[in-house]
Amino acid sequence: MAFIDAILGDFFWRALLGGLGVALVAGPLGCFVVWRRMAYFGDTLAHSALLGIALGFLFQLPLNLAIAGTCVALALVLVVLARSRTLATDTLLGILAHSALAIGLVTLSFMPQVRVDLSGYLFGDLLAMSRNDLGWIYGGATLILILLYRLWRGLLMATIHEELARVEGFPVERLRLALMLMFSLVIAVAMKIVGVLLITALLIIPAATARRLARTPEAMVLLAVVIGMLAVSGGLSLSWFADSPAGPSVVVSAFALFVLVYGVVRQPRT
Amino acid sequence: MTERLVTLSDVCVRFDGPPVVDHINLTLNRGDIVTIIGPNGAGKTTLIKSVLGIQRITSGTIWRKPEARIGYVPQHLQLQPTLPLSVRRFLMLTGESADTCRQALAQTGVDHLFEASVHHLSGGEKQRVLLARALARSPDLLVLDEPAQGVDINGQAALYDLIRALRDRLNCGVIMISHDLHLVMAATDRVICLNQHVCCSGYPADISTDPAFIETFGQTVAESLAVYHHHHNHRHDLHGDVVESQPAEGCSHHGVH
Numbered sequence: 001m002a003f004i005d006a007i008l009g010d011f012f013w014r015a016l017l018g019g020l021g022v023a024l025v026a027g028p029l030g031c032f033v034v035w036r037r038m039a040y041f042g043d044t045l046a047h048s049a050l051l052g053i054a055l056g057f058l059f060q061l062p063l064n065l066a067i068a069g070t071c072v073a074l075a076l077v078l079v080v081l082a083r084s085r086t087l088a089t090d091t092l093l094g095i096l097a098h099s100a101l102a103i104g105l106v107t108l109s110f111m112p113q114v115r116v117d118l119s120g121y122l123f124g125d126l127l128a129m130s131r132n133d134l135g136w137i138y139g140g141a142t143l144i145l146i147l148l149y150r151l152w153r154g155l156l157m158a159t160i161h162e163e164l165a166r167v168e169g170f171p172v173e174r175l176r177l178a179l180m181l182m183f184s185l186v187i188a189v190a191m192k193i194v195g196v197l198l199i200t201a202l203l204i205i206p207a208a209t210a211r212r213l214a215r216t217p218e219a220m221v222l223l224a225v226v227i228g229m230l231a232v233s234g235g236l237s238l239s240w241f242a243d244s245p246a247g248p249s250v251v252v253s254a255f256a257l258f259v260l261v262y263g264v265v266r267q268p269r270t
Numbered sequence: 271m272t273e274r275l276v277t278l279s280d281v282c283v284r285f286d287g288p289p290v291v292d293h294i295n296l297t298l299n300r301g302d303i304v305t306i307i308g309p310n311g312a313g314k315t316t317l318i319k320s321v322l323g324i325q326r327i328t329s330g331t332i333w334r335k336p337e338a339r340i341g342y343v344p345q346h347l348q349l350q351p352t353l354p355l356s357v358r359r360f361l362m363l364t365g366e367s368a369d370t371c372r373q374a375l376a377q378t379g380v381d382h383l384f385e386a387s388v389h390h391l392s393g394g395e396k397q398r399v400l401l402a403r404a405l406a407r408s409p410d411l412l413v414l415d416e417p418a419q420g421v422d423i424n425g426q427a428a429l430y431d432l433i434r435a436l437r438d439r440l441n442c443g444v445i446m447i448s449h450d451l452h453l454v455m456a457a458t459d460r461v462i463c464l465n466q467h468v469c470c471s472g473y474p475a476d477i478s479t480d481p482a483f484i485e486t487f488g489q490t491v492a493e494s495l496a497v498y499h500h501h502h503n504h505r506h507d508l509h510g511d512v513v514e515s516q517p518a519e520g521c522s523h524h525g526v527h
Contacts, residue, residue: 035353157363160349166324167342168364168407214354215387 008134011127015246016236018129021137022190022202023228025144028221029186030207030228032179035159039204040090041078044097046187046199048074050104053121057114058107064136064188071184074100079180101196124195124247126236133192140189144182151178156217193232194247205254206231212265227257273300275338275411275443276321281330283316289328290316292467300410303437303444305454308464309486314447315345317464318413321445338411341404341442345415347396355388357399366406374406375399377439378432393420397429405436412436414446418453426450430457451487463487 007013033042049067051074056066074096082089108116117125148155157165158172166172187199194202210223234257235250242249276298283291290313298304306314319325320332322342349355361371375381378398383391391399397417404412417433418426430453437444448454454461455474462471463483470482477483 035350037350153363153365160353160355160360160363161344161347163319163322163324163344164342167322167340167413208352211352211354216354216356216359220354 008131011129012236012240014129014131014134015126016233018134018137019126019193019232019236019250020229021134021141022186022193023206023232024225025141025182025186026190026202027206027210027223027225027228028148029144029179029182030203030205031210031217031221031224032155032159033183033200033203034207034211039200040093040097042183042187042200042203044078044093044100045071045074045183046191046196047097048100048104049187049191049196049199050121051100051107052104052188053116054104054107054111057111057116067191068184068188070100071187072181075180075184079176120195121191122195122197123245124191124193124198124250126193126246126250127239129192137189137192140185144185147178147182151175155179194250198247198251201251201254202228202231205251205258209254209258209261212261228254231257273335274298274333275300275335276445277333278321279331279333281317281320281332282328283313283320283325284328289466291320291327293330294464294468296462296468298411298443298445300443301437301441302460303434303446303458304460304462305458306445306447306462306464307449307451307454307487308469312465314464315415318415318445318447322413335410339407339409341407341409341412343397343400343404343412343414343417345419345447347400349388351389357383357386357388357391360388360399361403361406364403364406371402371406374402377405377436378402394422394425394429397421401429401432401436405440408440409442412440412442412444412446414444416447416449418448418450426453430454433457 007017033039048070052067052070053063055061055070056063059066061069078092078096081087081092087095105118108114108118120128154165154170154172154175155178157168157170158175162172165175186203190199190202206228207220207224209227210220213223214220231254232250234253236246238244238249238253239246274297276296278294278296281291281294281296282289292313294317296304306317308314316325320327322340323332323334357375358368358371361374362368364371366374372381372384375384375398378401380395380398380402383395383399388396388399397420401414401417404414412433414433418429421429430450433444433446434457436442446458455478458474460471461474461477463469463477463480463486465486469486470477470480472480
């Protein structure tokens with residue numbers, strides 16, 4: 001216990017533990033973002049997180065809860081609007097992403113009593129990770145991993161071919177909803193690590209890197225987790241030794257791994 | 271002893287504008303092969319999606335044999351190259367065992383592709399893998415949307431032969447869409463000529479002399495199914511409406527046969 005306490009008592013180890021916990025779920029969910037071409041969608045949800053923070057302060061809710069709730073609400077709005085087909089999906093995403101971000105910023109500015117470190121939310125505040133944050137991350141990660149494990153075959157089948165999945169009796173709509181909920185949750189917990197503007201990078205760079213090395217969907221997921229964890233460790237070390245901002249350093253080290261793998265492995269394996 | 275698999279009664283599907291599928295009645299029994307032909311935009315895919323239960327119908331009723339297992343071969347299999355996937359894994363996502371999947375591949379003649387990546391398949395191989403995937407589920411009903419798409423002409427004849435042989439072996443019902451009119455005529459029990467409504471339907475030998483068929487596919491096609499160039503007596507304008515070159519009655523007065 002004393003050992004665990006010593007680790008949890010040190011801000012660097014707390015940051016590392018938190019980062020690794022996020023990489024654990026960013027890997028599989030990042031694969032779905034890459035497979036389903038949802039990078040822009042992820043970005044939009046992440047941008048809406050700032051609106052969630054503003055609403056959290058306004059109604060004095062726990063911030064993680066407010067962020068996850070806002071992401072879920074926005075995801076649902078997106079699904080409904082995309083179905084009505086009045087605008088192309090990317091246009092719709094562009095409108096909602098930046099409007100949510102802007103509304104969040106404007107709302108925060110109306111609350112002078114709330115003193116927030118804006119750059120912490122935009123780019124992450126990994127080194128300020130509290131024990132409470134760690135609880136959120138590992139609680140969220142456990143929930144997501146259980147959901148992924150139980151829904152895996154359906155999620156994969158619906159990703160490969162939605163109509164085939166439907167004919168074979170998978171509840172495609174509910175699976176999509178579950179995926180949205182998981183995205184919202186991972187954004188709420190990953191914000192602490194890399195911030196609103198860099199979350200998508202933490203999702204897609206390790207997954208895209210893993211694609212070059214994997215032959216099966218499951219191998220790609222596992223590799224994405226490992227690469228994400230390497231990126232977190234590398235980024236934190238960089239931050240420790242070079243005194244660089246932690247969140248961006250994690251993304252830089254993920255990118256370095258991406259360039260390295262694509263430079264060495266010229267052909268995808270399958 | 272015939273066993274009914276699917277019955278469509280007065281089924282209509284309408285998006286915005288005129289119905290895409292207009293008052294269709296259709297029954298498919300176990301052991302039947304029914305082929306749907308018709309010009310582009312005739313509602314063929316919409317009709318079979320209704321049969322599959324993945325297209326909401328506007329009116330009418332669809333009865334399916336309870337617990338009937340459906341094997342579906344979709345028209346387009348566009349796979350994301352970002353998703354690494356072997357044929358084995360793709361087939362096993364049906365939930366069937368590796369043995370069953372390998373046997374299904376053997377039935378469609380491509381068991382050498384078991385370990386191959388789905389991203390390296392040719393058009394013909396892809397269709398056979400899709401067919402095998404449908405077979406692995408031991409279907410009561412096989413639904414095929416243009417199964418010979420992207421297959422060369424020799425391969426097409428072989429594929430239709432295979433579908434017939436599989437029907438004999440599995441004793442399942444088959445409903446398929448095809449553009450390969452001359453090949454279909456030899457491989458099917460019943461043909462339905464669709465142009466929103468059923469223009470005409472019947473046995474292949476009779477249908478080529480049916481006035482409605484000739485009206486939809488043109489005299490040349492009807493007289494010589496061997497050279498099928500997909501000529502029509504009408505075209506579709508930019509809104510998808512039929513532009514008749516025949517008198518205004520067009521197809522409609524033939525009603526449902």
